[in-house]
Amino acid sequence: MGEIYEMPRQLREKIAAGEVITAPVSVVKELIENSIDAGADEVKVYIEKGGKRLIRVIDNGKGMDRDDLAICAARFTTSKIHYENDLERISTLGFRGEALASITAVSELRIQSRKKGAEKGYAAEYDDKGDSIEIRESPITAGTDVEVRNLFEKFPVRKKFLKSDDVEASKIISLVTKYSLVNNGISFYLYEDGKEVLCSPRADYVSKILQVFGREIAENVLPVEHSTGDISVNGYISKMGYSRKTRDYQVVFVNGRLVKSNVITDAIEKGFKDKIFLDRYPVAVLHITLSPQSMDVNIHPSKDEIKFKNEYAVADAVVNAVQEAVSMSSNAIQVEAGGRMLTPAHRYEKDKGVQALLTEDDKRAVKYNNKKPAAEIKKRPGEEFLRINVLGQLNRTYIIGYDELSLVLIDQHAAQERVFYERFTQQLHDKAVSSNQLIKPFVFSVNKDEEKVIEQYKGALERYGFRVEPFGRGEYALTAAPALFGRVYDATVIKDIIDELGSGANYGGTINEELDHKIATKACRKAIKGGDILSTAEMKGLLASLSTCTNPYTCPHGRPTLLRMSWGDLEKKFKRTDG
Incomplete structure (x- = not known):
């Protein structure tokens, strides 16, 4: 008898779901994109325990009627495309008909919805195959309310690989802020365990950047407007001379879709060639639009990978857009031209x-x-x-x-730097780092992500000799730095350190040798004056x-x-x- 068998349906569903839903942030992404496709101009996201216990997304989009609600969670059901050639001109964020089916396969799904203009709304719950268990009337106003509970309880293999609640929540906060940045006509609100962590009402792009990234970045960006053929590049980039330690402040959307693209990332940095320091990265919030026929978004179920028909044309458009904007900047880096005697x-x-x-x-x-x-x-x-x-x-x-x-x-x-570094790391090893009160505290603005990082790592920062205190709404003050570096110190290093702590490395609030090395390296570099x-x-x-x-x-x-x-x-x- 043969050894090959057809897999049971339930196993197939969970394997397929594992490609689409890899973490709580995947659920939030799919639901937000559904809200945007539904024409919502207000989206509220609620999470508990990093999204593991609850993810709830409420929008005021066009909503669904009873018939749509009955089948919306079944696999390969969608309102976005109907024919094979529709794949060549996809204009919506969702289209595969897999998101809700994948969510219900690994969680408990409940949806309430009311179509605009309808007299009644309805609520439904679904089994792990996406079939509606019961549909009843609901008092919901126009729009849709999706609740996802106990994520991966049905899929323990995936659950054990989730990070801590704080780390998973940070990923969600980062995602929602990025969608908020580009969709300036939509109000986004995010609540974590009952506490508001993002309030980003409808506003112009600079105001959105201010809401999400804080005043410092908002005051150091330039508008980008460029068109080449059917490719247009719009948004904001940092002024020449302003940069960050990580690429976390680079946000790229293509035709409204949040994407990962080395082609675009490399083009942004090429546009800044010789205008930014080594190991520093520009801020960029860019929205690129081009003909749907010029790109393929059907690469992976997550829909965040794309291929361009002519990637060189896209790269050239981004490089030219950045260079044009930078050339208009008056905030150029001043280089001392002293004689080399x-x-x-x-x-x-x-x-x-x-x-x-x-x-x-x-x-x-x-x-x-x-x-x-x-x-x-x-x-x-x-x-x-x-x-x-x-x-x-x-x-x-x-x-x-x-x-x-x-x-x-x-x-x-x-x-x-070498001398400072070895002395500083030895002090860390000996738990003997002492602090000096700065002659003048360094006051800096923070966004919600950065504020969360500071509070999470406050003990670690003090271990490194940095004392950071709240200074008002959206601001903190660095009041003390490691005594090794003296009382006159380039306090802007604290921004680099916060970027590192909040980066994709996900240290989870813990201290280790890798983190010690990175923080010591940054701290010592700022101790050296040119x-x-x-x-x-x-x-x-x-x-x-x-x-x-x-x-x-x-x-x-x-x-x-x-x-x-x-x-x-x-x-x-x-x-x-x-x-």
Whole structure:
């Protein structure tokens, strides 16, 4: 007898549902898209326990009558397309007829709806095959009210892979805010465990950005308007000189559909080429429209992957749109055009920041090793830094010197970062990070997502030496920073740290070595000021500090701290040798 059997229907339904509904946020996405397709101009979302216990979406769209309510949760039933060639011109967000069927296969589904202009509304509950169990009259006003309870209770294999309630809720908040940004004609409200976490009424795009991302970003964006053929690009991008640490502030919709597209992401960043710093990303809220025949959205049941018939044309349109907007920006990055001359070290004034970096051991090491012959210095990792004879400082960025082997260049900022990083991580390991009150608190605006991150990680931030306190509606103040960095500190680092904590890494409020490394790297980078003027003693002291590091040859980001040109190579460059 053969070994291949047809799977039971119930098993097939659950496998299919697992492709469409992977987490609570998947349910919210499908229901919001149904509301938008129904012409709603108000959508309310309620979640409990990160959406695991309850997801409820209420809209004031066109609603359904009794007949539609009876079959809407059956697989492959839809009002969006009717014929095969409709797939070539899809203009709605939903079309596959799988969403409600997949939801009811893995949860308890109840829908109330009333068609606009109808005298009565109706309510229905469904079994896991999508068949309506009972339909009765309901007092609901025009629109639709969908309740999804006990998600994945019927599908324990998927349930055990869900994240914590906070993490799942954060995904939902992020999703709803993104739909709110682009659909400026729709009011969105989100409630988590009875508490309002998003209130985004109908407004213009900048007001929507203000509601969702906060005042700081709203004040640093530029309008984008560009058309090429049948492709148009509209929305907002950040001004030149303003960026964030992650891509979490890039939101892209194509024909009203929230999408993931490397083609578009790469094009946005190409448009900012040479206008934004390394490891920083522009803010972008873009809505791209093109002919439905020019794209295929029927790639995956989640409908967030698309293929373009001519992806090069789409990429060019986005690049040109970004470049046109950026060229109009008056907020350009100012680059100091100082001469690249070698200046004697003794002409520089003392730098308090670097002086504060030196420990008493470092200072003694400088005095001792200045007197002791190089050959007698005990060899250890980094001891070569103690044998370098300092000549001066180049362009306020590099320490130039020499030893018996070569001419040497030290990137003083990379070196300072390495020293700060190792001392800071050691303090973290020893649980010995202390804080300094900032001379002037740094007040910054936050959106709902960021506020949630701050409250979730308040204990972690204090462990890192950062004290953050509420300062009013939508604002917080950084009042203290790690004492290691002194009282004058680039406090904007707190924004980068909040971005990291709220990123897709999902640390879940816990501390681990990976998080320690990332936060320490960010904190130390902001402790370094560009263009520090160093005295000879400070340069020697920095080299002494660097010599004590476990890994003195790179900064925490992997950039080299030291470059050498041997005397032999130098002679070759000046053609003083036949080699």
